[in-house]
Amino acid sequence: MATYNLNINGKTAQVDVDPATPLLWVLRDHLKLVGTKYGCGIAQCGACTVHIGDGAVRSCQIPVSSVGEQNITTIEGLSEHGDHPVQQAWMEVDVYQCGYCQAGQIMQASALLKHNPNPSDEEIEATMSGNICRCGTYTRIRKAIRLAADKSQNS
Amino acid sequence: MTLIRTKIGRRSFIRSSALAGGGLMLGFSWFASCKNAEEAEAVLQMPDEWFEINGFLKIGNNGVVTIMSPNPEIGQNVKTSMPMIVAEELDVDWNNVIVEQAPLNTDIFTRQLAGGSQSIRQGWQSLRMAGATARQMIIGAAAQAWGVPAEEITTNAGQIKHEGSGKTAGYGEMAAAAVNIEVPEEVKLKEISEFKIIGTSRKNVDGPKIVTGQPLYGLDYQEEGMLIAMIEHPPAFGMKLKSFDEEGVKAMPGIKDVFSIEVYPDDYTKLWADATVFDELVVVVGASTWEVMNAKKALKAQWEPFEEYKDAYDGREQIVPAGLENTSEHYNKLETMGAKLAKVVRRDGDPEAAFKNAARVIERRYSCPFLAHNTMEPMNFFAHVTDEEAKLIGPIQTPEYMEKSVSARLGLPLEKIDIQMTRQGGGFGRRLYGHFLVEAAVISKKMNAPVKLVYSREDDMTYGVYRPSYLATYRAAFDENNNLTAFHVRAGGIPESPLFANRFPAGAVDNYLAESWEVGSNISIGAFRAPRSNFIAGAEQSFLDEVAEEMGKDPIDLRLEWLAKAEKSPVGEENDYDAARYAGVLQLVKDKANWSTEQPGVHRGVSAYYCHNSYVAQVLDMTMEGGKPVVDKVTCAIDCGIVVNPDAAVNMAEGGIVDGIGHAMYSGMTFKEGEPQQSNFDRYRLIRNSEAPKAIDVHFVENEIDPTGLGEPPFPPIMGAVANALYRATGKRHYHQPFVQERSLKG
Ligand code: FES
Ligand code: FES
Numbered sequence: 001m002a003t004y005n006l007n008i009n010g011k012t013a014q015v016d017v018d019p020a021t022p023l024l025w026v027l028r029d030h031l032k033l034v035g036t037k038y039g040c041g042i043a044q045c046g047a048c049t050v051h052i053g054d055g056a057v058r059s060c061q062i063p064v065s066s067v068g069e070q071n072i073t074t075i076e077g078l079s080e081h082g083d084h085p086v087q088q089a090w091m092e093v094d095v096y097q098c099g100y101c102q103a104g105q106i107m108q109a110s111a112l113l114k115h116n117p118n119p120s121d122e123e124i125e126a127t128m129s130g131n132i133c134r135c136g137t138y139t140r141i142r143k144a145i146r147l148a149a150d151k152s153q154n155s
Numbered sequence: 156m157t158l159i160r161t162k163i164g165r166r167s168f169i170r171s172s173a174l175a176g177g178g179l180m181l182g183f184s185w186f187a188s189c190k191n192a193e194e195a196e197a198v199l200q201m202p203d204e205w206f207e208i209n210g211f212l213k214i215g216n217n218g219v220v221t222i223m224s225p226n227p228e229i230g231q232n233v234k235t236s237m238p239m240i241v242a243e244e245l246d247v248d249w250n251n252v253i254v255e256q257a258p259l260n261t262d263i264f265t266r267q268l269a270g271g272s273q274s275i276r277q278g279w280q281s282l283r284m285a286g287a288t289a290r291q292m293i294i295g296a297a298a299q300a301w302g303v304p305a306e307e308i309t310t311n312a313g314q315i316k317h318e319g320s321g322k323t324a325g326y327g328e329m330a331a332a333a334v335n336i337e338v339p340e341e342v343k344l345k346e347i348s349e350f351k352i353i354g355t356s357r358k359n360v361d362g363p364k365i366v367t368g369q370p371l372y373g374l375d376y377q378e379e380g381m382l383i384a385m386i387e388h389p390p391a392f393g394m395k396l397k398s399f400d401e402e403g404v405k406a407m408p409g410i411k412d413v414f415s416i417e418v419y420p421d422d423y424t425k426l427w428a429d430a431t432v433f434d435e436l437v438v439v440v441g442a443s444t445w446e447v448m449n450a451k452k453a454l455k456a457q458w459e460p461f462e463e464y465k466d467a468y469d470g471r472e473q474i475v476p477a478g479l480e481n482t483s484e485h486y487n488k489l490e491t492m493g494a495k496l497a498k499v500v501r502r503d504g505d506p507e508a509a510f511k512n513a514a515r516v517i518e519r520r521y522s523c524p525f526l527a528h529n530t531m532e533p534m535n536f537f538a539h540v541t542d543e544e545a546k547l548i549g550p551i552q553t554p555e556y557m558e559k560s561v562s563a564r565l566g567l568p569l570e571k572i573d574i575q576m577t578r579q580g581g582g583f584g585r586r587l588y589g590h591f592l593v594e595a596a597v598i599s600k601k602m603n604a605p606v607k608l609v610y611s612r613e614d615d616m617t618y619g620v621y622r623p624s625y626l627a628t629y630r631a632a633f634d635e636n637n638n639l640t641a642f643h644v645r646a647g648g649i650p651e652s653p654l655f656a657n658r659f660p661a662g663a664v665d666n667y668l669a670e671s672w673e674v675g676s677n678i679s680i681g682a683f684r685a686p687r688s689n690f691i692a693g694a695e696q697s698f699l700d701e702v703a704e705e706m707g708k709d710p711i712d713l714r715l716e717w718l719a720k721a722e723k724s725p726v727g728e729e730n731d732y733d734a735a736r737y738a739g740v741l742q743l744v745k746d747k748a749n750w751s752t753e754q755p756g757v758h759r760g761v762s763a764y765y766c767h768n769s770y771v772a773q774v775l776d777m778t779m780e781g782g783k784p785v786v787d788k789v790t791c792a793i794d795c796g797i798v799v800n801p802d803a804a805v806n807m808a809e810g811g812i813v814d815g816i817g818h819a820m821y822s823g824m825t826f827k828e829g830e831p832q833q834s835n836f837d838r839y840r841l842i843r844n845s846e847a848p849k850a851i852d853v854h855f856v857e858n859e860i861d862p863t864g865l866g867e868p869p870f871p872p873i874m875g876a877v878a879n880a881l882y883r884a885t886g887k888r889h890y891h892q893p894f895v896q897e898r899s900l901k902g
Contacts, residue, residue, distance in 0.1 A: 001408070018408065018445070025445040029383075034375040035368015037580075038444075039531055040612045044836035047531060075368030082367040090366045094358050094802060097810050098230030099365035100531040100580030106366060125845040132836060134531045134581050135230050136813030138847035140806065 009077025046131030210263030218327035229582030244286030272864025373549030391829030409446030509641035524823035532580020622683035647672035662730030696875025760879025811869030817842025
């Protein structure tokens, strides 16, 4: 057991856990931030995607001991009022079916747009192919990303 | 005018009551405490008082309406579409509606089950009736208050009006009096032309919560003092627990206990929603998921092969054979059985003679592997069981059935079992089988504490309840003029047959033969999105493509020709489809896909199928890029009667299409010595974003037929469209799923 002070969604959170505990389970079990989902535990599905700094990472693969003082953003902290352009686009397109994968999809998509505000269709598909949607909402995910990108381009 | 007797399910309308500040159904503490409830309040002014008009809805004194969504939500969007139907007949503004997941209450709600694409179809009348009855009672209250005849009162979007006197009021003002109005014996339903909500696209009511990561799912549920439990099941089908060593594991950090449980004791009679298979499990319980996962890895358990045994089910017995099975042997068995005479299920005319006298016969065999459902949210359930009662919270498609199972297993009366439904991270049939709910209950009882049972992805994928492995043999006979003279299907599987003997082209062919066979297995199986259809549709629709080619006909025209015959002069009595509606979707897809116009480089496959009361036809456009097939576009035509929530219906169709392409092309579960060879998404391949169609174009037949379901129907036929397009694109027919790694078959 060791104590960690994590910077999550603009706040500091203290946890006392085994250093090997993946960030995913620290978020879900210890900090009650359950928006980040468990899907596979082996970096294959993307359900657990969060941001560390500006980059999208699979939180099931990040031991809490390796996070340090880096800024972590989860779906709960992506925007204060649920109005990040990607969240808005998701609602406008009504992307989700069961919705379980969508926090990961949104975190992956928002990181993509941060680095590449106007991605090509191929870039969208390639980046989003690490995130499984078992319900098959892929065409809507692409459409929502396109919409969010176009809106930010025009604003 | 449609009048409807309110008698059916009348019990739900008897008790009306006023509820102060929020009322009976506040939802779960953990879920209700989330930020989003406050957000909803910020948008909609909450009433000071709620009046429960009937079990389906309550009206606030300010006119805000709460509508209960009775059925489990697994992603099919009934949580939005079912309340829309109530709101329509109640005649309220959808923006003034709050939707809540209803409690499990079979006195009020009928069929609280997600399965068979039946929620909307079977809920249609009772949902309309609930709304219309409440509206009638509001009108009754206004008539009394104003001293005018009820017949002269009209409503519009939550407003009541009496033209003659010029009196108006909002529903909220009459809600208190409405609870004392006698429940009408008969109510008038709206004409379809009067619909204002049904037939218009409304956004998913949980959307804002989904995009902000609010706790919605079973796996998200937490409670003070709750422990985490995980199971270790036998590593192979055909094995059972021999012994295990808990000592070292118990001492690991965070671990509270390690023990084995009997999920279903020998004297327990299973109900249909209790999946058969691993009746004894090792359980690890601890403080946190990660600690329990680690302890589970350290656990040393010994397993041994079991002997053949009988499983007692309610009304039937099932023999579970011994043995450790292999996929290669499965395919050998399928091939052997497929080559033998089997049980004749339907015979029209004299097919045997027609085949004997044929100028030419074609015969093709199709097969598919076992599939795991792989819902994104793995199996899980919360349970808190005491000596007196059991509270269970989580994702389950069959709460009504599992209430009975848990009651029988724990020996607690039915009314002491409280099952609460969460939003579910996918269902696809997997959560029809609630053994995990029984497991959670047994573990909680043993621990005497609230427990959340969590399956790892590996536990989930290797547990079973799979889509069976099937094989179908099709034969067609032709005369010297290339006319079809007979049609033969012989289909079977491990351990059940996929055959629907009375579906198209039965009814359209004079000489028709259908045979069915089965091979026993101890690998557990269950319903998987569009059971049986999910294989046989693709096989049949691929074969029809070859028949059309043999006859030198356009594949759509050939189907239309046969359907015209089935409509005008059907062969046999029991054809379970409506030929005109079937032809209707083919006509529509032909038109919308510009079927008659060839595009260079685009290879097209068509498919059409009827299941779960709905009709679907699809055209799939494929191009080849760098030697790899790419699905450019799918055009889809659907007849599911009245479409309640069009954009959500399109979403379901898109999902079914992507799912079908994925499973036809990429997915499969194989076994070695009984052991599932794929246990996570590194080896079990699911379709990815870049493999999904570039575009999907969905169209609905417009009619006024009562609505039927959409969760399943768009899924099965697309597999045939993929196979047919692949043939045009590559010149090679594909018979064995998954097509990317087609097993090589002799013969
Ligand atoms: S749970 Fe981390 S990638 Fe699947
Ligand atoms: S919406 Fe269900 S897994 Fe993506």
